[in-house]
Amino acid sequence: MPDLGTYALPVLSSYAVSLGLLIAVIIASVWKARRVRAQLENVENRRGRSA
Amino acid sequence: MASIWEYANPRKFMATSAALLPWTAGVAALCLVTGLVWGFFFTPDDFRQGSTVKIIYVHVPSAIMAINAWLMMLVASLIWVIRRHHVSALAAKAAAPVGMVFTLIALATGALWGQPMWGTWWEWDPRLTSFLILFLFYLGYMALWEAIDNPDSAADLTAVLCLVGSVFAVISRYALLFWNQGLHQGATLSLDREQNIANVFWYPLVITLAGFGFLFIALVLYRTQTEIRARRLKALIAQERMA
Numbered sequence: 001m002p003d004l005g006t007y008a009l010p011v012l013s014s015y016a017v018s019l020g021l022l023i024a025v026i027i028a029s030v031w032k033a034r035r036v037r038a039q040l041e042n043v044e045n046r047r048g049r050s051a
Numbered sequence: 052m053a054s055i056w057e058y059a060n061p062r063k064f065m066a067t068s069a070a071l072l073p074w075t076a077g078v079a080a081l082c083l084v085t086g087l088v089w090g091f092f093f094t095p096d097d098f099r100q101g102s103t104v105k106i107i108y109v110h111v112p113s114a115i116m117a118i119n120a121w122l123m124m125l126v127a128s129l130i131w132v133i134r135r136h137h138v139s140a141l142a143a144k145a146a147a148p149v150g151m152v153f154t155l156i157a158l159a160t161g162a163l164w165g166q167p168m169w170g171t172w173w174e175w176d177p178r179l180t181s182f183l184i185l186f187l188f189y190l191g192y193m194a195l196w197e198a199i200d201n202p203d204s205a206a207d208l209t210a211v212l213c214l215v216g217s218v219f220a221v222i223s224r225y226a227l228l229f230w231n232q233g234l235h236q237g238a239t240l241s242l243d244r245e246q247n248i249a250n251v252f253w254y255p256l257v258i259t260l261a262g263f264g265f266l267f268i269a270l271v272l273y274r275t276q277t278e279i280r281a282r283r284l285k286a287l288i289a290q291e292r293m294a
Contacts, residue, residue, distance in 0.1 A: 002092055004102040010167055011105050014160040015091065018109040021159075022266070025152045029270055033277040040284045047287065 059136035061279045068272040075272065079265035086259030094251055106164045107248075108256060112263035114157035114182070114223075120150030120267060121185065121213070121220040124192075128210035138275065140206035141282065143213065144196050145274035149267055151189035158182060181222040188216035202282060 004011050058064045090108035097104035127143035130136055161179065162172040173179065192212050199205035247253065 002102070002105075004105075005096075007102045007167055010163040011102055014106045014109055014163045015087075017159045017163070018113065018156045021152050021156050025149055025270065028148070029274050029277070033273065033280075036277050036281045036284060040280050040287075043284060043287045043291070047291075 056134075056136070059134070059138050061138055061283075064138050065276060065279060068276055072269060072272050075265050075269040079262050079269050082258050082262030082265060084262075086255045086257075086262050090252075090255035090259060094255060097252075100168060103164055103167055104252065106160050107252065108259045110157060110160040110164060111256060112260040113153045113160065115260060116263045116267055117150055117154040117157050117182070117185065118220050118224050119264075120146050120153060121189075121216060123271070124150065124213050125217045125220075128206075128213040131206050132210050137202075137206075137282065138279065140202075140210070141278035142271060142275045143209070144206075145278050146267075146271045147189055147193050147196070149270045149274070151186065151193065153263070153267070154182065154186040154189055158186060178223060181219050185216065185219045185223050188212070188219060192216065202285070 058067060087108055091105055094105065096102045124143040124146050127139040127146070131140035131143070158179075161182075165174070166172050192209055195209050195212055196205050199208060248256070
């Protein structure tokens with residue numbers, strides 16, 4: 001760990017905020033993709049059965 | 052040679068983006084880890100800024116990508132308006148939350164850097180203010196997509212909003228040149244060797260910037276795939292209701 005001196009709080013906070021937001025947008029994207037894919041498969045299966 | 056317009060076909064886009072996605076995501080992860088670890092652990096303090104110089108490795112790439120994301124949305128929106136390709140409208144929609152996050156990171160890390168260096172979290176400086184307005188445009192753009200049920204109308208209206216917001220994307224980048232005032236310093240990355248930052252900071256910064264760029268591409272490809280599926284889902288449900 002580098003010696004950040006008196007600026008440790010702003011530097012570490014900047015990295016925490018940035019990585020947190022990047023991880024959040026990745027998780028949100030994956031979560032939405034899985035939900036939409038599951039719903040689409042559900043509807044397509046339903047239509048396949050009724051056809 | 053294949054025409055770029057082939058990718059307006061959702062099937063072609065899905066197949067191509069599925070092949071590209073692992074590579075772009077992999078390169079993004081590699082560049083981000085390399086650049087951030089190098090910048091955080093293995094670069095010296097600046098003689099004026101001290102260790103706060105390490106904030107540039109997250110602030111500068113996110114700020115650059117926040118503006119570039121909006122410009123990508125502008126190009127995609129114009130393609131929709133002119134050629135009516137649904138995939139381009141959906142790509143613009145998919146890019147907005149990613150660009151919004153980049154803008155938020157730039158604003159937050161700028162405030163965290165500004166407090167110890169300028170003595171204030173915020174200043175109504177031309178660049179900061181135009182960036183805040185760009186952030187509000189991102190929120191408005193996303194809200195407008197959600198507010199309109201008809202996807203073609205939503206694409207039309209958001210394209211107009213994107214065109215208007217582009218003024219602030221451009222101002223965010225060139226505010227310093229236009230007004231030459233405010234607290235914010237000039238460009239960190241410059242082709243002018245006198246203005247450009249020292250090489251010891253430049254190398255990890257450029258690698259991190261590449262990481263943010265590839266992350267943006269990977270997320271937009273992935274989220275556009277989701278939007279294409281969501282559009283098909285909506286169409287199938289509408290067909291079922293009609294039957």
